[in-house]
Amino acid sequence: MPAIFNKIKLYIPLIKSLQTGLLLATGVAGYLSAHIPFDIPELVGMSVSLFLAISGSTIMNMWYDHDIDAKMKRTHKRPAASGELSRNEVLGVGVTVSMIGIGWAMMIAPLFGIVVFAGWFFDVVVYTLWLKRITCWSIVWGGISGAMPILSGRVLAVGHLDLVGILLALAILFWIPTHTLTFSIKFREDYANAGVPTFPSTYGDAFTRATITISSILAAVAIGWASILIGLSAGYLRLMAVLTAGLLLLAFATFRVQSERANFGLFRYASFYMLSAMIILAMRAF
Amino acid sequence: MKMSALDRALILVTCLLAAYQIVVGIDQMDSLPIIAYTIAFGVLLVAGLLFIILGFDVLDSPVVVIVSTIIPLALAMGLVHQHIASLRTPYLLFAMIGFLTVTLTRSTPMQNKLPVITIAIVHGIAGMTIFLLPIVTSIQGETHPLFSLVGVGGALIGIGGLLLSFLKTGKPILSRENILRIFPIILLLMTACFVTGFKYG
Numbered sequence: 001m002p003a004i005f006n007k008i009k010l011y012i013p014l015i016k017s018l019q020t021g022l023l024l025a026t027g028v029a030g031y032l033s034a035h036i037p038f039d040i041p042e043l044v045g046m047s048v049s050l051f052l053a054i055s056g057s058t059i060m061n062m063w064y065d066h067d068i069d070a071k072m073k074r075t076h077k078r079p080a081a082s083g084e085l086s087r088n089e090v091l092g093v094g095v096t097v098s099m100i101g102i103g104w105a106m107m108i109a110p111l112f113g114i115v116v117f118a119g120w121f122f123d124v125v126v127y128t129l130w131l132k133r134i135t136c137w138s139i140v141w142g143g144i145s146g147a148m149p150i151l152s153g154r155v156l157a158v159g160h161l162d163l164v165g166i167l168l169a170l171a172i173l174f175w176i177p178t179h180t181l182t183f184s185i186k187f188r189e190d191y192a193n194a195g196v197p198t199f200p201s202t203y204g205d206a207f208t209r210a211t212i213t214i215s216s217i218l219a220a221v222a223i224g225w226a227s228i229l230i231g232l233s234a235g236y237l238r239l240m241a242v243l244t245a246g247l248l249l250l251a252f253a254t255f256r257v258q259s260e261r262a263n264f265g266l267f268r269y270a271s272f273y274m275l276s277a278m279i280i281l282a283m284r285a286f
Numbered sequence: 287m288k289m290s291a292l293d294r295a296l297i298l299v300t301c302l303l304a305a306y307q308i309v310v311g312i313d314q315m316d317s318l319p320i321i322a323y324t325i326a327f328g329v330l331l332v333a334g335l336l337f338i339i340l341g342f343d344v345l346d347s348p349v350v351v352i353v354s355t356i357i358p359l360a361l362a363m364g365l366v367h368q369h370i371a372s373l374r375t376p377y378l379l380f381a382m383i384g385f386l387t388v389t390l391t392r393s394t395p396m397q398n399k400l401p402v403i404t405i406a407i408v409h410g411i412a413g414m415t416i417f418l419l420p421i422v423t424s425i426q427g428e429t430h431p432l433f434s435l436v437g438v439g440g441a442l443i444g445i446g447g448l449l450l451s452f453l454k455t456g457k458p459i460l461s462r463e464n465i466l467r468i469f470p471i472i473l474l475l476m477t478a479c480f481v482t483g484f485k486y487g
Contacts, residue, residue: 235309238320242308242328246335261340268339 010079011093014062015055022275023054023149029278030153030168033230042108046156049104050149053116056098057123057145063090064128072190098124105152112156119148136197143176150278167226168281174219175274178251181212182267186260209255212266216251220244223277236280247273287466289341296470297334303477304331311484315368318378322364323484329356330477342466345450348392351405354450355388358412358443361480365419365436368487369428377415384408409447416440420483430486439479446472 027050031043062069062080069081079085098120106113123145131138147169154165184191184198185208191198199208227240250266304327312323333353336344344350359381366377388408391401417440424434449465452458458465 233309235313238324238328239305239308242324242331245328246332249332261343265336265340269335272335272339 010085013079014059014085014090014093016058020051020054020058022271023146024051025275025278026172027149027153029281030150030165031157032153032282033164033168033226034154034157035231036157042156045104045108046112046153049101049108050116050152052097052101053105053120054101054149056094056101057120059090059094059097060124061128063087063094065132066090068133068194068196071194072187074187074190109156109159111160112152115148115152115155119145119152122148133196136199136202139177139180139199142180143173146176147172164226164229167222167229171219171222171226171277172274174215174222175270177215178212178219178247178270179267179274181208181215182254182263182270184208185263186267205258209258213251213255216247216270220248227281230281232280236283240277240280243273243276287342287463289337293470294338296474297337300470300474300477301331301334301338303474303481304328304334307477307481307484311481318367318374319364322360322367326357326360326364327480329353329360334473342469351454352389352392354447355385355405355408358409358416358440358447359385361440362412362415362419365415369419369423380411384412405451413440413444413447417444420487432486433483435479436483436487439476439483442472442476442479446476
């Protein structure tokens with residue numbers, strides 16, 4: 001028994017629990033935003049299959065990027081990078097978890113399964129295996145992949161692809177640069193050591209900060225538009241507007257002040273903003 | 287001074303109260319009070335989140351003086367609109383001119399005392415409005431007695447503002463550590479008074 005617990009202890013860091021949790025929250029929010037009669041088994045099935053698919057893709061990232069992770073201070077202790085788990089073992093776990101997650105999603109509803117698979121494919125194949133080491137624009141594909149969980153939740157609830165689903169996906173797609181680019185400014189040395197091209201190393205800080213500001217504005221427009229179409233009450237729309245105003249002000253401040261502190265503030269606020277936005281969208285169901 | 291976990295918890299509760307007020311606390315009002323209170327509680331909410339994320343160092347930013355003017359001005363404007371119909375337009379003009387003057391005097395380098403005088407006048411009028419108006423209307427029986435809690439909140443925001451202003455001018459009434467120690471408590475009590483008071487207003 002202790003051996004199993006030790007294994008589980010090593011497997012847990014493979015799934016980047018915070019990131020996976022946030023993406024899962026977007027999927028649940030996408031589902032609840034449809035305001036359909038509550039179907040607990042479907043919601044649970046969606047959550048578990050989505051969790052497994054996202055976790056699977058994250059484990060595959062860790063398997064492929066073990067050499068990059070080993071060169072970065074922030075990530076060198078990850079089990080695959082540190083050698084605590086063998087590459088083959090990580091690959092085996094990643095493939096198994098991915099197959100269960102995507103297979104389960106396909107069984108729940110084919111369209112839901114296709115969107116979940118698309119998220120996995122864009123993340124593992126296009127972003128990680130193909131583009132991450134070649135171009136800093138890989139984050140666009142990482143963003144598209146990150147937008148799939150909320151779209152999958154929405155299509156499962158409404159049964160088809162609709163404008164709200166696309167807007168919610170766009171909101172996540174445009175939010176992700178706010179998150180990842182502030183991250184790449186903060187950990188620029190790490191990325192440089194690992195030889196991973198980033199916006200700051202390719203285009204400089206000013207361009208990166210301008211991109212963060214523009215993507216924040218686009219994310220705000222998309223989520224605001226989606227919130228109106230979803231039919232949020234005036235009170236929740238006001239709250240969304242206030243939180244969005246905070247995000248935009250911080251994005252402008254990061255662009256103008258260009259300090260690490262403003263950058264860090266935006267990074268943390270952006271995560272909080274997205275989680276809050278998901279909770280507000282989910283409140284539509286109650 | 288580092289922010290403790292308790293400070294963060296108190297500020298988080300403050301943020302939740304402000305969010306509650308924005309979502310449900312002002313639903314039945316006219317458009318202008320809704321906008322004014324959304325701005326006031328919105329600034330409080332976002333500022334609280336920035337405290338949690340960045341700590342008390344946020345207070346050292348020069349923008350704080352300008353941003354902290356928004357809360358009392360917006361609250362006072364909403365109160366006047368709701369309870370003194372004859373002063374709606376003049377007070378709206380005062381709030382707009384007051385905010386613009388504070389912004390201008392704080393963003394252009396000045397050697398004289400104009401920035402301090404401007405702050406004192408704008409904060410003074412707005413603070414007295416928030417403090418007195420709910421208490422007077424409660425005493426006169428025009429509003430529920432518990433609406434006077436908004437006035438108590440006004441007094442607390444005034445105390446907090448004074449402590450911070452004197453600290454910023456280099457003549458602190460209390461040490462920086464003591465001010466920051468009680469700051470989250472004042473913030474929470476003030477917001478709780480506003481939320482409870484407005485429920486009966």
